[in-house]
Amino acid sequence: MNGDAVKLTVTTHKLFGYRQTLRTAQRLADQAGRLVERSVPGRMPNVQITLTTARGMAALATAADADLAGLSDRRARARAERAAHKVARGAAGRAVPLADGGVLVLVNIEQHRTPDDFAVTLVHELVHAMQFSRRGVRERIVRDLRDGFGVEKQSRREAREHMRLLSAEENEAYGREYLAQQLTSTAA
Template identity: 30%
Template sequence: MFTFVRSPGRQHQATLDRVHAAADTATRIVEQQMRGRVGPVDLAVASSSGMWDLVADAHRPMFGRQDPRVWQHDLHAYGTTTITATGVLVVINAQACRGRQDEIDKTLLHELTHALQFNRSGARPLIESSIANNYGIAPMTEREVAAANRQVDADERDAARMERHHRQLAQSI
């Protein structure tokens, strides 16, 4: 189900090991709680700056852009999820998590919830439009931006609620 696309240096080995150990169980928890399918996911563990480089690289085939500065608004984010040409990319920020099991587990549950949301029927076109707007390729109207922001807010609330299952995840491994 997972393709691990990048791993950070040895200093973040504990985070990488935890993500490897927890990914399948976290997926089962998310799918059970959200009543959906996460689907195929490219999963990466990266440094703070490397995380945004991965996002920009994932967008290049779809949007012809690769400027990580568009996304580098939060170097302390624990993780991020985005669409790719072939599916979904989840990136865990090894520096932000610093090997702390509870943060890794919460982040994995949160980001896999976004993967499930992004794989829902009809979700991808809105995400593509939002990304194209962020790159300045195809600006959205104010109304479209407001609708996209409402969806992002709803998705974030769902993902934040999934974090409470981190103890269940820890006990299941």
């Protein structure tokens, strides 16, 4: 990483007894950040990696999405959190852009049995963090969130374009997961 320009921090949210997992995550996060920054176009923003459960992942992601979209309606927020919880049960991780320009990477600790599993998820989500720094990506995500929350409608063309680009970004992230093998080989 470029010295003090980028900050990668690892924390937990409502997890107890995972001190060793937290230490492993901190070690892998630094290595993963350097690896992803070298191999993916874009600029690595400040990243907050949070280890949590599915319920915590849904709550934190919804809060970050609502802040980014400028949503203040509590009922819409609660509805979104219930929907997010259904998705989070099967999700290993999620990267969420933050209103301050940083990125929140949420890792569902229940989905990771080994450091190898964690490394793959970490690399995948850090690739998304790099993508958020690209021109127009953050604005497109905000527009889609505002539409999803019912704040401001986007056109069908914009919605289709967002889904097409989202699919391409997801493919790029899956394509870079091989980098995780370098992490786990150095960690061993």
